[in-house]
Amino acid sequence: MVSIKDVAREANVSTATVSRVINRQSNTSSAVTTAVHQAIAKLGYKTSSNKHSAGLIGVMVSDVSEPFFGQIIKGVENVARQNDKRLLVLSSQYSADTERQTIKQLLNHCDHAIVHTKWLTDDELIEYARQMPGLILINRYIKSIRHRCIALDNVHGGYIATRHLLNKGHRNIGYLCSEQNIDDATHRLMGYKQALMEFGLDIDEQFISLCYPSEEGGRLGTYNLLAKKLPLTAIVTYNDIMAAGALAALAENGIKCPDDISVVGFDDLIIAGYLNPKLSTVRYPAAAMAEQAARLSLKLTDQGESGQSSFISEHILIPSFVERNSTSVCTSQTPVVF
Amino acid sequence: MVSIKDVAREANVSTATVSRVINRQSNTSSAVTTAVHQAIAKLGYKTSSNKHSAGLIGVMVSDVSEPFFGQIIKGVENVARQNDKRLLVLSSQYSADTERQTIKQLLNHCDHAIVHTKWLTDDELIEYARQMPGLILINRYIKSIRHRCIALDNVHGGYIATRHLLNKGHRNIGYLCSEQNIDDATHRLMGYKQALMEFGLDIDEQFISLCYPSEEGGRLGTYNLLAKKLPLTAIVTYNDIMAAGALAALAENGIKCPDDISVVGFDDLIIAGYLNPKLSTVRYPAAAMAEQAARLSLKLTDQGESGQSSFISEHILIPSFVERNSTSVCTSQTPVVF
DNA sequence: CTGTTAGCGCTTTCAA
DNA sequence: TTGAAAGCGCTAACAG
Numbered sequence: 246m247v248s249i250k251d252v253a254r255e256a257n258v259s260t261a262t263v264s265r266v267i268n269r270q271s272n273t274s275s276a277v278t279t280a281v282h283q284a285i286a287k288l289g290y291k292t293s294s295n296k297h298s299a300g301l302i303g304v305m306v307s308d309v310s311e312p313f314f315g316q317i318i319k320g321v322e323n324v325a326r327q328n329d330k331r332l333l334v335l336s337s338q339y340s341a342d343t344e345r346q347t348i349k350q351l352l353n354h355c356d357h358a359i360v361h362t363k364w365l366t367d368d369e370l371i372e373y374a375r376q377m378p379g380l381i382l383i384n385r386y387i388k389s390i391r392h393r394c395i396a397l398d399n400v401h402g403g404y405i406a407t408r409h410l411l412n413k414g415h416r417n418i419g420y421l422c423s424e425q426n427i428d429d430a431t432h433r434l435m436g437y438k439q440a441l442m443e444f445g446l447d448i449d450e451q452f453i454s455l456c457y458p459s460e461e462g463g464r465l466g467t468y469n470l471l472a473k474k475l476p477l478t479a480i481v482t483y484n485d486i487m488a489a490g491a492l493a494a495l496a497e498n499g500i501k502c503p504d505d506i507s508v509v510g511f512d513d514l515i516i517a518g519y520l521n522p523k524l525s526t527v528r529y530p531a532a533a534m535a536e537q538a539a540r541l542s543l544k545l546t547d548q549g550e551s552g553q554s555s556f557i558s559e560h561i562l563i564p565s566f567v568e569r570n571s572t573s574v575c576t577s578q579t580p581v582v583f
Numbered sequence: 584m585v586s587i588k589d590v591a592r593e594a595n596v597s598t599a600t601v602s603r604v605i606n607r608q609s610n611t612s613s614a615v616t617t618a619v620h621q622a623i624a625k626l627g628y629k630t631s632s633n634k635h636s637a638g639l640i641g642v643m644v645s646d647v648s649e650p651f652f653g654q655i656i657k658g659v660e661n662v663a664r665q666n667d668k669r670l671l672v673l674s675s676q677y678s679a680d681t682e683r684q685t686i687k688q689l690l691n692h693c694d695h696a697i698v699h700t701k702w703l704t705d706d707e708l709i710e711y712a713r714q715m716p717g718l719i720l721i722n723r724y725i726k727s728i729r730h731r732c733i734a735l736d737n738v739h740g741g742y743i744a745t746r747h748l749l750n751k752g753h754r755n756i757g758y759l760c761s762e763q764n765i766d767d768a769t770h771r772l773m774g775y776k777q778a779l780m781e782f783g784l785d786i787d788e789q790f791i792s793l794c795y796p797s798e799e800g801g802r803l804g805t806y807n808l809l810a811k812k813l814p815l816t817a818i819v820t821y822n823d824i825m826a827a828g829a830l831a832a833l834a835e836n837g838i839k840c841p842d843d844i845s846v847v848g849f850d851d852l853i854i855a856g857y858l859n860p861k862l863s864t865v866r867y868p869a870a871a872m873a874e875q876a877a878r879l880s881l882k883l884t885d886q887g888e889s890g891q892s893s894f895i896s897e898h899i900l901i902p903s904f905v906e907r908n909s910t911s912v913c914t915s916q917t918p919v920v921f
Numbered sequence: 922c923t924g925t926t927a928g929c930g931c932t933t934t935c936a937a
Numbered sequence: 938t939t940g941a942a943a944g945c946g947c948t949a950a951c952a953g
Binding site: 308309310311312314315316318319322331332333334335336350354489515516519520521532 | 646647648649650652653654656657660669670671672673674686692827853854857858870914
């Protein structure tokens, strides 16, 4: 167990100085402060090294009040309960700065951490992972630390969503894509394109509408598709919230779903079952993913780095399709007009 | 700050023994063990007394993954962030035993705790509150520790839900009540009755249907009301989930909402805005309530018990009404038939 | 601003 | 099984 003493030796200062730096109490020269911080990072020192604050599993998500993240927290909590650990929950509020600051808190106080990050770079995360053997990235894939990543196969998700419609005879399928430049968005879109190509269809960029991933964004994106007078019979969306916007836009224009246009979502949020019509969607097994992440974190720290080779080196979950009432067989007589 | 030494003196044992009891390490005689536990309870000793694990705010809710509780956690987290505290989240899984066990964990590890409990008795909670000056009960009112309780005025909530309908001309208003025997349920029903009486109407128990507070429960309760062939023009429900069930039951029977029957919910969950029609409901300001609770907890421990007299002695929040599309002016020609 | 030193809370060792 | 006492990790007081 690395103590404040080791850090002091590493940084060539006294233990008192290290203590001061950690607690930001008295003034410390910036040279010494950075030296201490470097030593802490190098040795992986934790304030939680005393027995009682140990056994903490940290969770970082964007917003605790979002149902999707609620499921993640619940998954981790299940494992924590089973293993007599406690749960430290922090949210990063959708900003890179807070994400960074929050991860550092977790590094300091926890033995384990399940982290959902959208805005930090691969390099930065690799460094954090090095400092904490029990750090697991959720919904993210970084090749060099792939044994520490648990992610959903978003390409496959986009693929099965689109294939479901293709199997029902749809050939003119629009896509409401998130305008955010993150892997989730590009991967799901990739799956959409893959399915079309597999059915021998060309990809027409006109059928793809970029918009903000909110209900209003989904509504606007749908308006844009409709305005182009495309022979649309179905729409695949980036997520359920956008699908809700799409349903609203269709209803406002007297277009019936699924009779005239089918819609599929992504995530299977609680609201999916309450929309009208009930939304067919791709199920994102968030709680299961979080449980797996938590178990992996415990394993990695129990057995230490030595045990790593014995584990599966990749953890990619496969989403499944949930059929409800927003999709139906394509009955449109419109000829395919690309 | 009460230390292991104080506990040892109180229990007439050595500090070593107390340490052993706390950490369940070596064997300790049951007599000594219970003596130590009693001393701990009496003095309110915390293992978190060392600086680093301090500054923890504990939150207990039934289920972290429920959106309603997510809002509560978020509210507490906001305050925690502003005050440089961390958040320990535990869920009690809807059982009295887990609630008890969870609260004890919080007593041991936190300086502050925001607790939502459904199943523990007033007496038990009063005892816990005594042991921890920073314990705040949310959504609960116990008279002798009312300065530690933050609750919603559920009577008023049921009242404004019903009054909204009365103002729109409805006179035959059903009520879908939760069959759970908790204050929330009886208070909301009380508000319903109050509003009817204020409008000079008699209360007919036939219009009140007891059912489980779930979507399926709401559906069944609505069937039961319909089966009685009452001249119903509106339904007030215990919560939004039941209202969703009511809307489904009406739609299945070809009864239009709000044209034939108006429906109001309670809580204003996320789903309320996604239902068809969008649900008019009573807004439960969960996040604001949690923020207030967290701030109160910090205040109480900062100033110690001495400062209590200077605070407001009661913290009752007033809900407001959110009108959407599930309620309309009563157009029914049916004569009032009680 | 920093190191020395004393001290605190807690755990562990050792002897009974 | 228990207490006395030593030891550990950290903080606080003081001196320079």
